[in-house]
Amino acid sequence: MKKRILRRTFYTFFSIILLYTLMIIATVTLFNFNHFSQQNDYKNQVFLDAASRTTDSKINSVARYASAVSKQPSVQDYISNSNSSLFYFPDIYDDLVNSLYLTDDLNIDVGITKVSDNYVVSQEGYFPLADYLNQIGISKDLITAPHLFERDQINNFYLLEEKFYQNQNNTIFISQTYYHQLDEYLYIFISIPNEKLFPKELANISGTFYLDDNKRSTEEITTVKQSESFEKLTKNHTKDSKILYNIPSSVVNLQYSYLVVETKFLQFEPDSLSVLLLFALCLFLLGGIILYFATIKSYNPIQDILNAFNKNMPMPFKNHVKDNSVSELDYIIRNIDGIQDKNKELEHKINESLSVLQVEFISSVLFGTINKEEIPHKLTELSMEKYNRGGIIAIISIASPELESENVSNTNLLVLRNKVITLINSVSNDLPFIQIPMDYKDLCFIFPSKEAKKVEDQLNKLTSYIQNELSIKLTHSISEPVESIYNFNTAFIEAIELTLKKYTYVNSIDLFPAIEPLLNDESYSYSLDDERFLVNAIIDNDFELAGKLIQNVLETNLFLLELDTINTIKFKYVLLNTVKRILNHYNKSINEFSLQNKGLFDLLNSNNKDDIYFSLNKIFDILFQTFIITFKETSDPTTLRILEYINQNFDQDLSLTDISIKFNLTEGYISRVLKKNANINFKKHLNNLKINKAKELLKNGNYKVNEVSALVGYKNVNTFIRTFKQQEGIPPGEFSKFR
Incomplete structure (x- = not known):
């Protein structure tokens, strides 16, 4: 009973404190509203300035890309010859694709046309002009708009007018280049996804950021004010209680606009403040009365539960109250636990249904x-x-x-x-x-x-x-x-x-073809240890050992063991899983690899053992040639000195920072040198050296796991155990037992 009264008292005072806190917060917020408005206004201006600079940079990169493309020899040949346009499109297509890196991963769609030949070439292929415009979301009316095509005998880079848009998710620019000697125009359409061009997050979640040509800002302006913090930025108030910020683009003849709802808050007159306080006091008193009766009512559900238990339980709660040893909640929880035990018994019976x-x-x-x-x-x-x-x-x-x-x-x-x-x-x-x-x-x-x-x-x-x-x-x-x-x-x-x-394959195939009956006499011989040894040989740049391992696996299973068809299929796909793991280790895609070596992967559709041997042998040889590079093949003196230092100090708590200080080089430069000249990732190479040394110490049997962790340079034994298991497939403790 005492506990219940204390809880009610606590909740009552808590409610009172909460109400007073809310009143204080409201009062402070009221008097700090102007300061908040100024901060919000400054934040919006900072956002527009930063967003305009970022977007200008992207548009500038696109403009530079359009200029670079227009100067390509393939484009010059296309514009200067009257032969069939399709004759020049393959070279233009290659130049388009190879120069996309200039666009800073904007995921743009680019199309080049003379308009006069009614064809467009883009990185997606070749299209009739009308089909291409429809594909990138431009109305076909653009073709008949003379004020857009051949507007002046000058070079222009401009934004497509809004009325020609069919897809509002992209922003489209047109680069116009006029060749005086040929009296010919070259047009480059550049479609940029808005999610790539414009900021993903706005300073105000209800705001709208857009780019226009000084014609899209149709809001009715009441006042215009120049920003005190940012040059060229203007702040405009509209009649519908919105604020429109504008700043011109430094790249094209456009402006950036940011439309937000004006900050609002209740503003009180001094005479009405006393009325408000009186109303708040009455509301507080009413809340206190409601809270009191609600507290009394809150015990009713507990009483209902106790009454239900008293009717159905062998020991009613009233028998426990005499010695005051069990509270109501303890009694309810105890009975709920009993109900849960019975539910488990019912679940067990259901499992036998x-x-x-x-x-x-x-x-x-x-x-x-x-x-x-x-x-x-x-x-x-x-x-x-x-x-x-x-x-x-x-x-x-x-x-x-x-x-x-x-x-x-x-x-x-x-x-x-x-x-x-x-x-x-x-x-x-x-x-x-x-x-x-x-x-x-x-x-x-x-x-x-x-x-x-x-x-x-x-x-x-x-x-x-x-x-x-x-x-x-x-x-x-x-x-x-x-x-x-x-x-x-x-x-x-x-x-x-x-x-x-x-x-395994990029192309879809029939998973249930009609095949001859399969027998299952013997199983293939390729264990997890075999795979681990092969992968580690590649990671350790041991070309000779990797070659011997794969030759032994292929010859044993395809020629020495008389595998039936189903086990040959099993063996084939287990090795392909090994190929995927090797590619994943080097962050390469199995889809891309299979496309690059499509002939070999197509040959794997056969269940002929000679075809399987030839194909898998060539696939692994390509992997070895791609990923295995020995230190001796590296002639760069800086790389050799860095590798020698790593090999001598890998058992310390070595980091890129330590190496950069040692050789007076930046960390980024060291990473690039190791990757370029030795195909080595510093962290993976360092872990390989540590784990290989750890395996030697564990095989010795004279050291515990925590001792081995310290000897190979791990400060945290848990990090050592996690790294060892990721590379070897088993924890170091189990490795030492098996060895």
Whole structure:
């Protein structure tokens, strides 16, 4: 009882303090409103000045890019010849693409035309003029606007008029170059996404920042004032209580405008202030009365819960109150814990329900762990007779090449998969099915129906709904109809292995082709240790060891072991996963690599062992030639001195700062020298040296993990353990046990 009274008193005084605080804040805010307005005004001016300078810099880079493109030999040939324009477009296209670096990653779209030939060449290809204008969001009316094309026999760089825009998400400039000797015009259309050109964040969330040609500012101005802080910046007040800031562009004949809502606040007359205070006092008294009765009422729900417990529990609360040993909340919490224990018992029973048993049964069929003689009995027992006649197996994947290239944790993928399962269960489905999670990213569906079209329609419905709800990309694969439940195991194994293809090749392929029956007599020989040794040899720049390892793996599995077709496929994709890990280590894309070596990857579609050997051998040789560079091949004296210093001092707490002080060079220069001359990332190279030395010490068996961490130059043993596990796949403690 005392605790309840204290709590009520505390809440009452807290409310009073809160009300007084709010009154003080309101009063202080009232008297500091002018100061706040000035600060807000100055912030808006600073923003416009900074934003205009930044945008001017981007426009200037675009203008320089247009000027540079117009001077390219390919463009000069195009403008000076009357031959077919398409003859010059390939060279112009190459020059366009190769000079895009001048635009500071503005993601621009560039088109070049003489207008007279009615064709445009851009970095996307060649187009008729009307089609290109439509593609970049320009009205076709521009073609018939004489005041825009051939306006003067001079060179111009100007903003496209707003009335010609069809896409308001881009800003379009036109560069006009007039060639007097040829009496010919060259036009360069440059479309810049607004998100790239203009600031992403405004100083005022309700503000509007835009670029115009002194004609778009149509607001009715009441007063105009020159800024005291920034030259050329003007501040205009409008009749609808807005402020329009303007500043001219230093690059083109345009101006930047920033329109914001004028800062507002309640302004009180001295005579009305006393009335306001009296009203606030009455409101405070009313709030105190309401608070008092609300506090009394707040105990009613607790009393209702106690009454419910008293009716249904063997020991009512009133029996505990006599000795004052148990409070109301303690009694409620204790009973809630008991309810939770009963819920756990119910959950355990639910797990033994029919649906769970059906999933367990069909899983045992897919994985081949059930005795075939038990299948008919189980089908009848679990009311699954319709699956006896086979059906269709489908796999929905929530993984994609984009997810593969990102560092997405298994925990996050599991959460995402559970959300997908929840959404699947919430959708009404025309065809029954059983779903089985395969891993963090894939779900297997078994349909008793053999009508592939209906199954395809239902999967499209499911994936479309889930993609819209979760904003993710889903893919699904459907098998050929399976004639009997006894064939589910074989079809499931083929589906799993062949599904791997969709993450290896850029082009889409059929995941369930008609193939000959597969046997599973032996397994391939390629362990995690084999992969780790191969990857470490590449990272350590050991060309000879890496070559021997891959040759041994290929010859053993493709020629010495008599692998059947399915295990040959398994081996092929396991090695391709190794290729992806090597490329990821060097921040390279498997998609880009496969396109660069498309012939070799196309050859991997064959299951002929000679073709697989040739293709994989060449792929790994390309990787070795690309990423393995020995120190002896580096002749630069500065690089050799830096590498020698690193090799002699890697067991210290060495950093780029230490090396920059030692050699009187900047950290950035050292990083560039190591990357350019030795293909070395300083941090990765230093960690490789430390981990290799740590492995030697751990194999010795005379040192503990924390001692090894200190000996190789890690101040924090947890950092050492994390780095070791990332590189070797196991913690250093387990490494020392196995070795």
